[in-house]
Amino acid sequence: MTEDLGTLICDLARSFYDLGWVTGTGGGICIRDGDRVVMAPSGVQKERMRPDQMFTIALDGSVLSRPADPALRPSECASLFLKAINIRGAGAVIHNHSIHAVMATMLFTNEFTISHLEMIKGIEGMAYGDRLVVPIIENTERECDLADSLEEAILQYPAANAVLVRRHGVYVWGRDWVSAKTQAECYDYLFRAAVDMRRLGIPTVVEGGTGNASLPIGQSRARSGR
Amino acid sequence: MTEDLGTLICDLARSFYDLGWVTGTGGGICIRDGDRVVMAPSGVQKERMRPDQMFTIALDGSVLSRPADPALRPSECASLFLKAINIRGAGAVIHNHSIHAVMATMLFTNEFTISHLEMIKGIEGMAYGDRLVVPIIENTERECDLADSLEEAILQYPAANAVLVRRHGVYVWGRDWVSAKTQAECYDYLFRAAVDMRRLGIPTVVEGGTGNASLPIGQSRARSGR
């Protein structure tokens, strides 16, 4: 099964490369398999990985198995991935450097907020009219130094399943790899839409929208929405 | 034949994913086969579907056959797809969340309008100089709640074969899958062009253009066109 997950991770990474999420060896993905986590190595070309290059680590971060190539090191995101897994019970975590995420962190202060876009429904627990909030933490020189502020953000924003890192990228997780990937795609779309909306002078949050409106949204939204 | 349509739907969905139309499990497509409609399931990764995951429904929406996997549900767009099929005799319907469509709904009020672009000729019944009109309906919390306003728009705009949904996406149909796909591509191009034109301060409708001008369009258009 771990072998299959390795193949899956390589396949997903190639697809993420085509989306511009993991160029320059950046970004990563891990998938949980019971009490083990399969993870790509650090600093390798993500679109050219092979299944035999994967690490398996325990939930406490100890390495259970490693690839034969001694030059490979486990992902620098390991401690960050484990935060989402251990605090939130995530089954998979994706980290990417999408330019849409990075541009969004330069246009918002401490929180990325958006409402009234259909893609918000792709985020777990969110409805169309909800105000989606993604915390933004400050970047650090070393990736592992993000662990504390990432944990803080996870605890402070119990409804969030993503954390933006200023001028760096985003961490997204889900109960399994399909959920994590689906949400990573929805978030990326929303980051891109928000940047475009700012460029066009359109507010990203519709004022007066109710949190979980179940009625069709009428004229007042339509008017503010353009 | 239904099996072949399943393969075709999977193939088209992969292509739509590459175009950014159906990320995050969103969007969908259905193809009519006589008095049956083959349709993708709801909430699955559109670029990774398999033919054995398709539903077949009757024109009244009843499920004729379903995939073996009990977790799969028919597309949430089913009732919407059937509006275009039953009212307009569509042979295929495409729903996508293209960011170009969504941005366009935030720059236009109740109707998207554009004229004098060659791609307008790709829309059935339209000539280059025609003023193309696509109605925009307001989004709802649940996709199925769009059915009434979609039907209303279809009836109010008998020449339209697409309906935009504010901050959500677009529904496009045609007499068969080739026609639906061709028009979905033309509309997407036109939505993108319109957003770019607005950014550059270029009006999307050329004033004084006649509806079905058959003469070459001369200087007056040329002047207003830049």
Add this chain to the structure above:
Amino acid sequence: MTEDLGTLICDLARSFYDLGWVTGTGGGICIRDGDRVVMAPSGVQKERMRPDQMFTIALDGSVLSRPADPALRPSECASLFLKAINIRGAGAVIHNHSIHAVMATMLFTNEFTISHLEMIKGIEGMAYGDRLVVPIIENTERECDLADSLEEAILQYPAANAVLVRRHGVYVWGRDWVSAKTQAECYDYLFRAAVDMRRLGIPTVVEGGTGNASLPIGQSRARSGR
């Protein structure tokens, strides 16, 4: 050989589709083989064509061979393609609806002009410091009605191997298919760059640049160039 050209045309058309040049069945390509021209049919999905769907026409436009499928018609661009072939001796002609070309036609009046970009060297006969000029003709309701103004532009601009059509796209040709494709790629890059430059307030032509400067270009250009 004609069969091989059919395979090549299908292959190129798929690649053009990925570049966004021939969506919605638009655009086309023809390749000359001695005194015959192999050409795609009209109104079909360009990325899904098969070699057995090609037409072969003579240099006077008469059809020499046609596909078995009676529904297929020769490309509407045929008379336009033949202008470049007969007047200029082109070995291949490409027509595309690239949004970069179309946006460029809305930002320039009668001529698209650009200078001092390396990609200009990809255009036959042009040097880096040259002022590249592409004539823009007005669009017509029917594609075939462009023939006269296209011919006029070809005769009026003997150095040009491309003609832009306002709000429509571009025709590009070369002595063979490699040359035509190479130049179509260079033009597309230049149209895109010009639109971006206009957005950023950068002039597309460097003033004071000499037509065929063979000396390294110094400070004066550098200063005007940003």
Add this chain to the structure above:
Amino acid sequence: MTEDLGTLICDLARSFYDLGWVTGTGGGICIRDGDRVVMAPSGVQKERMRPDQMFTIALDGSVLSRPADPALRPSECASLFLKAINIRGAGAVIHNHSIHAVMATMLFTNEFTISHLEMIKGIEGMAYGDRLVVPIIENTERECDLADSLEEAILQYPAANAVLVRRHGVYVWGRDWVSAKTQAECYDYLFRAAVDMRRLGIPTVVEGGTGNASLPIGQSRARSGR
């Protein structure tokens, strides 16, 4: 081994074509193999090269082996590639015409500068808070005429492993092909981000940032960063 490098170069060139780096036969790549350098020919379609079309040259530029096709000439970039190889000991050099690089050269004067973006860590020797500097040299009519100013820039900027050429593109090198490719991807991302930042009025260098800050960067950066 040279044969394998030929296959690798063809594979990389196809990938660069998909990124828009080498359209119109432009751009190139060479990989060093001991005291020999494998290099693509000049003026061919980069995405359609075959391994048997490669040249092998010595470190002094003399041709050691050439393809059978007499029409092929060695890359015009050869003398430029050899500058990075001989002065810096590069194991691979990539030259591309990415529009992001070209636009960046029109928005910066003599140096491209950026700081505080995670992708800067992908550049060898650079930390997140460092101020990345890429020299910009003026373009020349003939590619080989760039050799002197490229050498000058390489000597003047000993920390740089890339040189931008105004209105032309970029040269990037690394100790091996993986390093060169990784850095070319990081630079391209940074050029694109910088152009987007300028459009949005965001400074590309964070004032007050320390060169090699090892502490997490706090509020002061965060404030200036949006």
